[in-house]
Amino acid sequence: MSDDGVVARTVWVLVCEDDEQLGERVADGLRGAGFIVDLARNLADAGAQCGVRLYDCLIVDRGLPDGDGLDLVRRQRESGNRTPALLITARDSANARRESYAGGADDYLAKPFSLGELAARVRALCAPRRTQVTPVLTVGDLVVDRLRRRVRRSGVLLTMTTREFCALELLATRAGTLVTPAEIAAFCSDPTSAGAIDEVITRLDRKLGEPAIIHTSAAGYLLHA
CATH class of the missing domain: 3.40.50.2300 (Response regulator)
Structure with a gap:
């Protein structure tokens, strides 16, 4: 904010x-x-x-x-x-x-x-x-509260690091669309490498649990319920 x-x-x-x-x-x-x-x-x-x-x-x-x-x-x-x-x-x-x-x-x-x-x-x-903001993003059973910076899946509150939440916020905003590591780094103002972004996504995917909703390819990542 x-x-x-x-x-x-x-x-x-x-x-x-x-x-x-x-x-x-x-x-x-x-x-x-x-x-x-x-x-x-x-x-x-x-x-x-x-x-x-x-x-x-x-x-x-x-x-x-x-x-x-x-x-x-x-x-x-x-x-x-x-x-x-x-x-x-x-x-x-x-x-x-x-x-x-x-x-x-x-x-x-x-x-x-x-x-x-x-x-x-x-x-x-x-x-x-800029006032036209969606404060809560919902993708299937995933709920991302952008104001409170909270994430729930199937009603369960998940603990996120700042990097993980930022990456998930972008993926949820662009659900169904491929997002590149460079776009995540730019959105999160993160100067780290694509490899570091991949590590963040791996941890995030593990925290979100099954069934997997983050799909990874050589070009980037896609969030899809």
């Missing part, structure tokens, strides 16, 4: 950028700032990801291999999705900015830009949504 009494929550960002090096740099920078980031390379992938997850912010390049990133924002607005959208583009002109805002974008950032400024703008775009 923050000093003003607002419950801190995970903020998920979708970055759609076809430049692989820039996309990874932006994603890593935002993860370092505490955001959870998914990365898409084109409009088709971004549209598919928006169809399965409600993001807190969209960061979309306008010049994509399969079209204009602004079209993604337009389609989201037409479908009723009001997720804040920030366009990043080399088209730094008054006309380009007007077109972007008219198409439904909430913010506009010309290349080149600093990662610090980008993170600050994302925080500003997501700030009004």
Whole structure:
């Protein structure tokens, strides 16, 4: 919980950028700032990801291999999705900015830009949504109380370390979705290695008992009742 009494929550960002090096740099920078980031390379992938997850912010390049990133924002607005959208583009002109805002974008950032400024703008775009927090997460017979930091399974109170609770909170928030060790480390502000995260998940899995609800793969972890 923050000093003003607002419950801190995970903020998920979708970055759609076809430049692989820039996309990874932006994603890593935002993860370092505490955001959870998914990365898409084109409009088709971004549209598919928006169809399965409600993001807190969209960061979309306008010049994509399969079209204009602004079209993604337009389609989201037409479908009723009001997720804040920030366009990043080399088209730094008054006309380009007007077109972007008219198409439904909430913010506009010309290349080149600093990662610090980008993170600050994302925080500003997501700030009004911070009160929309689910204090209790339920996945099958698992109940994660984010306010009291308590975990129960089948009504039994379980003892969790800070790392274990943090990892479980993210897994429960993203139940049914694969979560990578890097995402857990970023969410928990934990600089430890992927191997250390794996140890946390192993202990957590043991504490949660049978039947197992954390499924582990080479790519990450998935919580599923």
